[in-house]
Amino acid sequence: MAFDINETGRAAKDAAFSLQALSCDEKNKALCAVADALIKNSALIISENAKDVAAAKEKGTSPALIDRLCLDEKRIGDMAVGVRQVAGLSDPIGELIDKWERPNGLRIEKIKVPMGVIGIIYESRPNVTSDAFSLCFKTGNAVILRGGSDAINSNTAIVKIIREALESVDITPDAVSLITDTSRDVANEMMRLDKYIDLLIPRGGAGLIRNVVENATVPVIETGTGNCHIFVDESADIDMAIDIIFNAKTQRMGVCNACESLLVHEKIAEKAIPAICKSLKTKDIEIRAGQKAFTLVPDSAADMIPATEEDYGTEFLGPVISLQIVSDVDEAIAHINRYTTHHSEAIITKDAANAEKFLNGVDSACVYFNASTRFTDGFEFGFGAEIGISTQKLHARGPMGLNELTSYKYKIYGDGQVRG
């Protein structure tokens, strides 16, 4: 029988109406039941996961990707811990954002409410399944998950276990649904299900996200791609710059808050570039530099290769970084605003005025003064959770925690007021 996305949407919308009325205690109790059930049923998850892993090996999937796919007792334990941590976070739903009274006596209250139904399209590890569920559930949202076909058996088992755990505490299992037909057609139908889905969050590579933006009629939050820059200003502490660049480029290369491009003030280039190159070369980072770097710092020529225009706009997600020389902070800002994906950028400087100019002028979600771009993360920000990092300006920008999964409504109290 064909998968009926409309039926899934309708059921999720119905579930959302009952979820928005749950108390924080009821939600936390359910999350704990889910965590327990994941542990208790880990043998089922592992045996279903083994099918996905076998199929991936059959297809010749790379060992790195197979490692991301694999679930064992330890990883399932981590999933359960993650669900329990969400239970421990404070619940934003029902929070009074603002209230005021109008001259006609109307009292207006602005209250945080759930979004309703959230769709998540992801291609990554199966632990995203329990993670996305717990964040959406804690904020009173129903969630429709569409994971990748590579993890379909694992995801199906995890969602089945979550649904049974919800039923065991008298909560509608339609709080979470999995789209088990991973065909492109069904994904496209999901993107256009604005009748039932209030928000769509794609999590994955640039291709997935662009596909969703191109095709969705459901409102989307773009997440994830990060062509992050670090600008070393004329007055920078060079040791600090080296530490921050080394951390932002090499601590974890495949992540969206890693540094992909360096800008160096021309007056510090001769001193800074050889030291930066030496540091990055210890991790075999390829440095693709503009012509001016070769001219100003000929001694470092052997450590650099010429950059193409395209390099400045590329999120490498690996051991490559682009480098450009700029004549001042204004040129740095202009370069970044031209090439950035609006994720995270940093200035290293001792000049507070230049720092403020940079922080105000760069059009990105997170702008840093003397710190690594790697801090753009819901946990590092203290949100206690993260559903993704928004690179758009509508609704949420930067790391998204529980608050960013909420909307609001106005409750207006009168005693018979009519408009004159």
Next chain:
Amino acid sequence: MAFDINETGRAAKDAAFSLQALSCDEKNKALCAVADALIKNSALIISENAKDVAAAKEKGTSPALIDRLCLDEKRIGDMAVGVRQVAGLSDPIGELIDKWERPNGLRIEKIKVPMGVIGIIYESRPNVTSDAFSLCFKTGNAVILRGGSDAINSNTAIVKIIREALESVDITPDAVSLITDTSRDVANEMMRLDKYIDLLIPRGGAGLIRNVVENATVPVIETGTGNCHIFVDESADIDMAIDIIFNAKTQRMGVCNACESLLVHEKIAEKAIPAICKSLKTKDIEIRAGQKAFTLVPDSAADMIPATEEDYGTEFLGPVISLQIVSDVDEAIAHINRYTTHHSEAIITKDAANAEKFLNGVDSACVYFNASTRFTDGFEFGFGAEIGISTQKLHARGPMGLNELTSYKYKIYGDGQVRG
């Protein structure tokens, strides 16, 4: 020469970078210059408007629509007053939303910033042109306007005057652009210009809005359509109910916050419905009622005609209202959540518990207890302005004023922190 939407987008994006840095005083000075220029050049606006009016008459446009199109000294004066009022509002840009310090010493500030470039697609009166410009400009946004072809000469004149006024105070005229090619192709290109446009707000009928939602890759805020309900509960004060229903249905019929559907508790139907019918009949309102109303209140049968299923989902925008009998507040909530456009709904009751159940359970932007739905309006809420009324949950919900035209960014201050 063909209209180059890419060039318009690029220029607007460049303008947005300079606008975000303007002080509140600079913006207010520019708005006053614009208001002065509109008055000073009213003869030009009137003569260009006359071309649009003549073309509309030629086409056989209805007198009501021609009246909406017409500009005279008085209406241009009102436009200028509107621009000056926006200058008088407080400026949200740069406002500190939140700040905190992390254990590692990073200080995080969350600051209100402009959206960047806002696109407005509208089909209504030419005064929207100055109105939309002033709200976007006050919040540091560049705006690209795409008005209807019926008002093209009027809009062209107004935008030319605004651009010249901006230049006279040394502000980039690209803060506002008008798409002078009103073909559908160019509108479609605009909707897909996410490279330059950060937010698209369609203002107009349901058809226009649906077209934008279907086609846009730029993030959209849906505005405007309102199938608004009033529920008369068992314990309602009938006189209050009649006043509120009369106001919400008849005070202005063509607007989105007018009442389109009545729900009446079965236990009050016999007393309430004849009085409601009598009141609405003074304004010749057609009442389309469900079968149960005919059964319960046969005496009112002559004042009602049978409703179809479709009537419950229709925004009439005229002298028609649907009516259904419900057995309790739960059935009222379920009916509304099934048929509403999520705009504004009201409960008339003396029962505070039922009121709270209704306000929490109804999934709409604005929910009223004993007051008219007609108060859903930026001015009535005290925002001092309104760019539209959002019926979606992402970013903004309900009346949108200056605050809703802003995004935020995180400024993070460190002293060399790297991630461990």
